[in-house]
Amino acid sequence: MSYTPRERVMAAMNLQKPDRVPLMCQFSIGSMMQQLKPSPAEFWYDGELFALGLVELCNRFDFDGILVSLHGHSPDWRDKVISFKELEEGRQELVFEDRQELHSWTDLPMVKYFDKAALKNIDDIDIDNDVPDVIDYIPVSQNLYFKIDKDHPFDIFVFLREMVGNTYSIHGEITSPFDYLLDLLGYEQGLISLIMNPEKCKQILQKFTDGITKLAVEMCKYDIDAIKISSPFAGMGFISPEHYQEFVLPYESQFIKKVREAGKHVYIHTCGHIDDRLELMQLSGASGLECLDPEPVGNVDLKDAFNRIGDKMFIKGNIDSVNSLLYASNEKAEEDVLKIIETGKSGKGFILSTACSIAPMVTEERLHILSKLAESAGKYS
């Protein structure tokens, strides 16, 4: 039986084996820019352009699904721009009332606030006023927030479905409450506060979780198949398994439950070293895990991960985007990816993907190898 790309991804997420291993990587903004060379600021702000880019990349590289890493684009974004300067090809400077932004083909926008308020001390945080009831921003990177337009929070999913029909699997993305906490306090104060002021951290986390749950439940009303939870600070590079159990698991579990009740899949993206907490992550009730970075960026052995959690969760990932795609020779890249396909095939639910996002400078030719190998070596017979 032949499967559509969407059916292929759905089968893997349902822990079944489709015709072949599905392929779906997430692009970093830098890699989208490198591949598409769009007007960088417009690509960032204009939802339709962003959606067109996502579809183009999915088609170009024969992926089976599309991850929508930004949502809530405002159709009126230009109204707030005070000046828009073309610095050179692929580099633009935008000035807003409160900030200057540099958009380029190499990376995420770099933002400078003219007068940014200093981070508040945790003791001075007033939960009612300082932690929003409605989540209207995505903390993308240091100083970089993507504002969610409250009148158009999920338009992008509509554009995408209009463009691709039923062909591809479409996934949304939600940021973990733990990330919002560290963003609010700054990572150093945030991590120290887990120790010095755990109760206040939990109150803040709960308020964020309430807002995020509402956002996730609303997102589930759209024609998506899954939500990815971005939770990059929850691994061994940052916190102990005990802290994971105390400050990450109880909060992520709350909205995972709601997403599952809404009939959608949900998977956790925690990059880096996570080998010591795979079972804890499974306790969250999520349907899958993404990343599973191999050595040296992480410490997960794919086979072992399947043995430990593969009966209950699908796995998406495991290709080292730097050492296997960017810097390796063609032979090594193919060898590494083939090995992952072989191991992945022996598990129940598997989606071939880069562990973290595709590094910006990975070439087009290299990315084509992925679909070629998924097709030639990924068949379930």
Place this chain on the structure above:
Amino acid sequence: MDNFIDRISISIQRGKIDANSPYPPDMKGEPGADELTREALQNGVAANDILTLAMIPAMGIVGELFKDKKLFVPQVLMSAKAMNSAMLHLKPYFTSGEIKQRGTFVIGTVSGDLHDIGKNLVSMMIEGSGWRVIDLGVDVKTERFIEAVQENPGCILGMSALLTTTMESMEKSVRQVRSNYPSQRILVGGAPLSKEFAFRIGADMYAPNPQVAVEYINSIA
């Protein structure tokens, strides 16, 4: 004296800053690195002994445990805070020359890269092993690295990069520093790097974690 040395060492290892600090819970109300260092000095313990017998070995133990993933970033940050509270009492002895640092370590995250969590941990651990640390911050241009090397003859230079795109800036900075100062010691680190990459771009050493960095710079000091 041994009593003070041991207690300061334990305060640093456990991240006990001062008597008011609630962490760790089993040391609540007890004096921390701050009070103990002050008292030790008042009781005639030599500043140099506090540095070399208590602080440096304590941070070494923290570094080992962090390397082995038995301690995590929050605990390391607490130990570094405890160490800093002790260090404040030793500052006058550094200024007077009664105690000497092992040397100067200059560190920065390379141009275009804003990741600083790893770099900051490396700085803390190297400071805790008895070095003066000059932190140039993030997004450091090659010229700034060169200036810092010029201003601090004999220093060891550390660079951090977390992005594949900025590994290129690292290569550029290393090569430029090297061409101006051929014998400059350069140490590099950051998650996507490898030993091969470090040697290819002309760095002297790649350290995957702060403990390896500490061992390396102490071995060449």
